[in-house]
Amino acid sequence: MKQHIFLTRxxxxxxxxxxxxxxxxxxxxxxxxxxxxKPGQAVIWLHVAGDKPDPALLVQEIALAAPGCAxxxxxxxxxxxxxxxxxxxxxVGYTNTLxxxxxxxxxxxxxxxxxxxxxxxxxxxxxxxxxxNSAQINNSHLDKLSAREKEVxxxxxxxxxxxxxxxxxxxSERTVKAHLTxxxxxxxxxxxxxxxxxxxxxxxxxxxxxKTVH
Amino acid sequence: MKQHIFLTRxxxxxxxxxxxxxxxxxxxxxxxxxxxxKPGQAVIWLHVAGDKPDPALLVQEIALAAPGCAxxxxxxxxxxxxxxxxxxxxxVGYTNTLxxxxxxxxxxxxxxxxxxxxxxxxxxxxxxxxxxNSAQINNSHLDKLSAREKEVxxxxxxxxxxxxxxxxxxxSERTVKAHLTxxxxxxxxxxxxxxxxxxxxxxxxxxxxxKTVH
DNA sequence: CCGCAACCTGCCCTTTGGTTCAATGGCGGT
DNA sequence: ACCGCCATTGAACCAAAGGGCAGGTTGCGG
Numbered sequence: 001m002k003q004h005i006f007l008t009r010x011x012x013x014x015x016x017x018x019x020x021x022x023x024x025x026x027x028x029x030x031x032x033x034x035x036x037x038k039p040g041q042a043v044i045w046l047h048v049a050g051d052k053p054d055p056a057l058l059v060q061e062i063a064l065a066a067p068g069c070a071x072x073x074x075x076x077x078x079x080x081x082x083x084x085x086x087x088x089x090x091x092v093g094y095t096n097t098l099x100x101x102x103x104x105x106x107x108x109x110x111x112x113x114x115x116x117x118x119x120x121x122x123x124x125x126x127x128x129x130x131x132x133n134s135a136q137i138n139n140s141h142l143d144k145l146s147a148r149e150k151e152v153x154x155x156x157x158x159x160x161x162x163x164x165x166x167x168x169x170x171x172s173e174r175t176v177k178a179h180l181t182x183x184x185x186x187x188x189x190x191x192x193x194x195x196x197x198x199x200x201x202x203x204x205x206x207x208x209x210x211k212t213v214h
Numbered sequence: 215m216k217q218h219i220f221l222t223r224x225x226x227x228x229x230x231x232x233x234x235x236x237x238x239x240x241x242x243x244x245x246x247x248x249x250x251x252k253p254g255q256a257v258i259w260l261h262v263a264g265d266k267p268d269p270a271l272l273v274q275e276i277a278l279a280a281p282g283c284a285x286x287x288x289x290x291x292x293x294x295x296x297x298x299x300x301x302x303x304x305x306v307g308y309t310n311t312l313x314x315x316x317x318x319x320x321x322x323x324x325x326x327x328x329x330x331x332x333x334x335x336x337x338x339x340x341x342x343x344x345x346x347n348s349a350q351i352n353n354s355h356l357d358k359l360s361a362r363e364k365e366v367x368x369x370x371x372x373x374x375x376x377x378x379x380x381x382x383x384x385x386s387e388r389t390v391k392a393h394l395t396x397x398x399x400x401x402x403x404x405x406x407x408x409x410x411x412x413x414x415x416x417x418x419x420x421x422x423x424x425k426t427v428h
Numbered sequence: 429c430c431g432c433a434a435c436c437t438g439c440c441c442t443t444t445g446g447t448t449c450a451a452t453g454g455c456g457g458t
Numbered sequence: 459a460c461c462g463c464c465a466t467t468g469a470a471c472c473a474a475a476g477g478g479c480a481g482g483t484t485g486c487g488g
Contacts, residue, residue, distance in 0.1 A: 109320060120331075146464060159408045162445070173464050177446065182464095184446085190443075191474090193407055194373045200414060289470075361433060376475070389436050391476060396434095398476085405444090429488105436483075445474070452466080458459105 002112065005037060016047065018103035021108070030065050031060075037066040043108060044071045047097060048082075050203035055082055056089040063090050070111045074099070083118065093117035098147065141198055144186045150180040156192045157199040215314075216326065219251060221276065224259035231259065235322070243272075254273040257322060258285045261311060269296055270303040277304050284325045288313070297336045307331035331347035340385055354397050358400050366393045370406045371413040 002026035006113045017024065024045075037044070044066055048055045055073060062071055072093035082092040093107050095117065107117045140149050145209050155165045162180070166173040180192065189195050218238035220231050231238065238259075239257035251258070258280055264268045268289060276285055287300045297308040307321050307330065321331045358366050362383075369379045376394075380387040394406065403409050 106323060110324065113317065113320060116332075118330075148465060158408075159411050161405075171465085172467060173444095174468065178466075181446065191375075193370075193410060196407060196410060197373050197414070200411070362435065385435090386437055388438070389473095392436075394475085395477060431468085431488085432486090434486105437481080440467080441476100441478080443474105443476075446472085449467085449469090453459090454464085454466105456461105456463090458461085 002109070003037065004045065005042050005066075006045045006047065009049065010047075015178040016099070016104065020104035029053075032061060032064055032065075037064070037069055037195060038128075042066060042069045044069050045074055046071055046091075047074045048077075049076050054085075056085040060085050061088040072107060072111060072117065085118070086173070087118065141187055145183055146178050149179045149183045149186070152176055153183045153195060153199060156180065157196045157210040183186050217251065217256040218259065218322070219256050219280075220259045220261065223263065224261075230313070230318065232313050243267075244276070245337035246275060246279075248279055251283055253280070253282040256280060256283045256407045257325060259288055259291075260284050260285055260305075261288045262300075263290050269394075270299040273300050274303045274305040284333065286321060286325060292333065294336045297333065301330070301332065308336070309333055355401055359397055363397045363400070364391045366390055367401075367409060367413060370394065371410045372408075 002131070004021040006024055006026045007029055008026065008093045009028060017026070044062055046055075046058065048058065055075070058179065059071055059073065063069075070093070071091045072095070073083075073091045074095060074097045075082055076097045078094070078096050086094055092111050095103070095107060099107075110117050142153065145153055151164055151169060155168065162173050165176045170175070178196075183195060184190065187195065187198055189198055194199055218235040220238055221243055222239045222240065223242060231240070234342050259275055260269075260272065260276060262272065273285055277283075284307070285305045286309070286311060287297075287305045288311045289296055290311045292308070292310050300308055304396070309317070310333075311330065315320075324331050331426065357365065359367055359402050365383060371380060371381065374382070376387050376390045379390045383390070394409075397409060398404065401409065401412055403412055
């Protein structure tokens with residue numbers, strides 16, 4: 001079992017930590033440049049209260065002061081944004097300051113096995129976002145279009161005007177319009193802007209009324 | 215401790231599972247419509263070998279057969295895509311079939327505390343993707359616009375027409391156009407479509423000639 | 429008070445986008 | 459040969475977008 005170190009500005013509170021790890025040390029934030037722990041020999045629990053020192057920056061500093069040590073952030077007011085920021089900065093865990101000892105030990109166990117600990121809420125958001133992301137990559141909408149319609153639709157999704165597309169494909173502007181009208185119909189959108197949102201995979205696409213099919 | 219059930223097509227292998235959970239049952243895949251476990255009373259470990267039955271669909275079926283039960287997917291050939299798919303489908307864990315008993319117990323503990331278990335590799339990818347995503351949300355372009363211009367710009371980026379925006383903001387359509395003209399000018403774009411691409415953070419935005427400023 | 433920026437609007441105009449009603453020709457399947 | 463799908467186009471038309479000109483209000487800092 002590695003050495004556990006709690007970093008906090010208020011060294012007098014939070015008995016849950018002592019309960020979870022009786023042998024842990026409890027320290028104030030270290031000064032920049034100091035050595036906090038032997039490389040890789042400790043687990044750092046970082047308590048952040050507000051956003052006065054940017055939590056993400058703090059994590060990066062601590063990482064320098066204790067190279068190779070796992071850093072877990074405990075936040076008084078956890079938010080998905082903050083969690084994302086600290087994890088991006090290199091933390092391996094993010095949870096509420098008020099977590100009960102059992103959960104703290106749980107997290108420690110996961111971290112010591114090389115895992116990352118993320119709260120269910122944030123994780124759900126991550127998964128949803130990622131799924132939406134991959135959905136927009138192999139975006140099946142284009143399969144509904146004919147070869148030529150696809151070309152035109154992609155050009156529109158890139159921001160081109162009808163005239164530009166006509167020049168690029170060496171067809172008349174009228175034909176561009178014809179392909180577009182067909183594409184709108186097939187994809188159930190109203191105009192080129194919504195076509196673009198659909199193809200580019202906008203976060204929140206308004207699901208238009210699909211217009212009576214015939 | 216809840217009942218653990220292993221679902222696999224090959225009921226003869228994987229002694230690690232028995233080691234981790236000596237009292238666990240081991241069953242073949244259930245037929246559609248059958249009741250697999252009492253609602254919420256079990257943890258289902260689902261072993262998937264290839265992608266013959268789509269793992270995600272399988273998860274959804276199992277979820278019906280054992281409502282309220284946590285489902286953890288064990289994959290012979292884990293991949294980020296597969297992990298993402300099964301988590302999206304409702305699984306609460308995803309790991310390698312070859313996980314050692316200690317890790318299996320670890321996962322079980324996390325799941326029983328209401329957590330989700332995701333391998334570090336996938337999690338890292340999720341975080342990176344999410345970070346990229348949020349970066350494009352608070353994109354600095356909007357800061358160049360006035361409060362009102364920002365509102366209409368966002369509406370346009372969502373696919374709204376001038377008429378709709380006018381109604382929503384309770385201003386005349388002419389004013390909407392005025393705000394838009396100003397926004398185009400400030401952001402150096404030509405029309406609403408390119409505005410949308412800029413704000414929604416299109417992958418490859420054609421960086422238009424910024425039109426001689428004056 | 430004056431200048432300035434933001435916000436709001438009407439009138440009128442041009443350009444672009446989108447549709448309706450056509451028609452022509454190729455190509456593959458029945 | 460015929461049908462369906464696709465690509466192409468013209469003429470005409472209407473709606474939407476975009477912008478020039480002109481004019482208002484409000485609020486804020488010098």
